[in-house]
Structure formats: structure tokens, C-alpha cells
Amino acid sequence: MASEFLKTEISDGVAVVTLNRPEALNALNSELLAAIGETFTELGNDDNARVIILTGEGKAFAAGADIAEMVEYNAAQGKAYSELGMKAFRAIIECPKPVIAAVNGFALGGGCELAMSCDIRIASVKAKLGQPEITLAVTPGFGGTQKLPRLVGPAIAKELLFTGRMVKADEAKEIGLVNKVVEPEELMNTAMEMANKIKAFSPLTLKYVKDAVNQSTEVSQTAGETYESDIFGVCFSTEDLKEGMTAFLEKRKPEFKGK
Numbered sequence: 001m002a003s004e005f006l007k008t009e010i011s012d013g014v015a016v017v018t019l020n021r022p023e024a025l026n027a028l029n030s031e032l033l034a035a036i037g038e039t040f041t042e043l044g045n046d047d048n049a050r051v052i053i054l055t056g057e058g059k060a061f062a063a064g065a066d067i068a069e070m071v072e073y074n075a076a077q078g079k080a081y082s083e084l085g086m087k088a089f090r091a092i093i094e095c096p097k098p099v100i101a102a103v104n105g106f107a108l109g110g111g112c113e114l115a116m117s118c119d120i121r122i123a124s125v126k127a128k129l130g131q132p133e134i135t136l137a138v139t140p141g142f143g144g145t146q147k148l149p150r151l152v153g154p155a156i157a158k159e160l161l162f163t164g165r166m167v168k169a170d171e172a173k174e175i176g177l178v179n180k181v182v183e184p185e186e187l188m189n190t191a192m193e194m195a196n197k198i199k200a201f202s203p204l205t206l207k208y209v210k211d212a213v214n215q216s217t218e219v220s221q222t223a224g225e226t227y228e229s230d231i232f233g234v235c236f237s238t239e240d241l242k243e244g245m246t247a248f249l250e251k252r253k254p255e256f257k258g259k
């Protein structure tokens with residue numbers, strides 16, 4: 001689904017997806033949520049995109065779900081909106097490619113949940129993150145109560161969820177909500193540098209690693225370790241593993257084909 005609210009550019013193995021509704025601080029209305037879901041599903045199947053960067057146009061990454069759209073909802077509509085967002089963000093979580101959030105500004109409510117659905121978060125010093133839903137008398141609806149404690153632990157998550165307090169980029173790094181903090185003009189370069197490093201590796205192996213780490217928050221440690229043994233074995237049936245190990249022994253750079 002093409003939407004003016006989402007831009008995608010693919011170049012040299014890296015897709016840059018930009019939330020493009022700057023006049024509303026990239027608030028996540030239904031159209032934008034649906035476009036996110038479809039775009040990440042498509043990129044997951046597109047061999048030209050080996051790594052994906054998600055960022056926002058203007059001064060926000062995303063300032064949350066669209067309050068103007070939600071204000072008159074009844075309970076059933078509220079639930080449907082939450083499910084739409086969950087489905088869209090699931091497409092990022094389950095996308096077989098690494099996804100880096102380049103958090104350029106406000107990442108609040110649904111915007112913070114969107115950033116947390118990505119695999120890695122790099123923040124500009126201008127970024128502010130948080131879950132201010134409590135100030136609107138609504139709970140997080142796109143996974144915040146589940147994703148935030150898994151990243152920062154339940155005590156800090158509860159403090160942020162109970163108070164609605166926004167954290168600046170440095171504190172977000174301190175609590176484990178973002179991986180790295182850089183100057184605004186360095187944000188896209190830093191994300192691109194990381195994407196370029198990752199894209200040189202086997203896409204198949206990256207897919208298995210992402211899936212296995214995702215499982216670490218879904219299944220028991222024993223089940224996760226069983227899965228790790230399975231995928232470790234599967235790697236030995238790939239051409240990429242033979243290439244990686246042979247190239248090491250031949251002291252040359254490997255060339256991975258995703259086979």
C-alpha cells in the first residue's frame with residue numbers, strides 16, 4: 001500500500017524507511033500503521049534490502065498514536081487500533097532482516113513502541129523517549145508494557161509508565177533503551193555505517209540470529225538453547241558457512257550469497 005506518510009529508498013543493500021508526517025510529528029494514524037506493516041513485510045522478501053534503517057522526517061521520530069484519530073473511539077475501536085499497531089510492529093519484529101531505528105527526535109508512546117520493535121536503536125542527542133500514555137488515561141497499546149520491561153527491567157519500566165516521564169537520549173542509553181547516542185548530524189551516517197557492516201554478513205545467518213534472540217524473550221532458556229542447536233546445525237547446510245570458513249582458512253574476504 002503506497003502512502004504519502006511513509007517513504008522507502010533502497011540503495012546498495014540498505015533500505016531507509018522514513019516516517020513522513022512531520023506536520024503531526026509523525027503521529028501514527030491508521031494509514032501510517034498499515035503502511036508500516038506492509039512495507040516491512042515487503043522488505044522482508046526483497047533481496048535488495050539486506051538491512052533496514054527506520055527514521056522520522058522532521059523533529060520527531062514519532063510522537064505516538066494519533067490522538068486526534070483516537071479521541072472518539074469506543075472500546076471495540078480502541079482494541080482494533082491496538083491490534084492494527086501490534087500487527088504492523090510484528091512485521092518489524094519478525095522481519096528476517098536487521099532493523100536499525102535512527103531515533104532523530106521525540107519517540108513517545110506508540111513512537112517509543114515502534115523504536116522498541118526495531119533490533120537496534122541509535123539516538124540523536126535531541127531524542128526524547130517515553131511512554132506518556134498515563135497522562136491521557138490510556139494504557140500503552142502497541143506493546144509498551146511488554147517491550148519496555150524486557151529492555152530496561154520492570155522497575156524502571158514501571159517508573160516510566162506510572163509517571164509518563166520522558167527520558168533524554170543519554171538517560172535512555174544508561175537504562176538500555178538505546179544502544180548509542182550521537183550528534184544529530186551524525187545520526188544517519190552512524191546508522192548507515194552499522195548497516196554497511198552488517199550487510200556484508202550472510203543474510204541467512206543474520207535471519208537465524210535475529211529469530212533466536214527474539215525467542216530468548218518468548219520461550220524458556222532450555223527451549224531457546226534447543227533452537228540454537230537446531231539453527232547452528234542448519235548453518236552447516238548453507239553455502240555461506242562453507243564460504244565463511246573457507247575464506248578464513250584461505251586468508252581472504254568472504255562473499256556471502258544468502259544460500
Ligand code: CO8
Pocket residue numbers: 023024025027028063064065066067068070078079081082106108109110111132133136138139140141142
Ligand atoms: N497525535 C496527534 N497529533 C499529534 C501528536 C499525536 N500523538 N503529537 C503531536 N501532534 C501534533 C500536534 O497536535 C500539533 O498539531 P497542530 O500543529 O495541528 O496543532 C503538531 O503535532 C505539533 O505538535 P506540538 O505543537 O504539540 O509540538 P511541541 O514541540 O510543542 O510538543 C510534544 C511536542 C511534546 C511531542 C507534544 O506534541 C506531545 O506531547 N505530543 C503527544 C505525545 C503523546 O502523548 N504521545 C502518546 C500518544 S498515545 C499512544 O501513543 C498510545 C499508543 C497505543 C495506542 C493504542 C490504541 C488503543
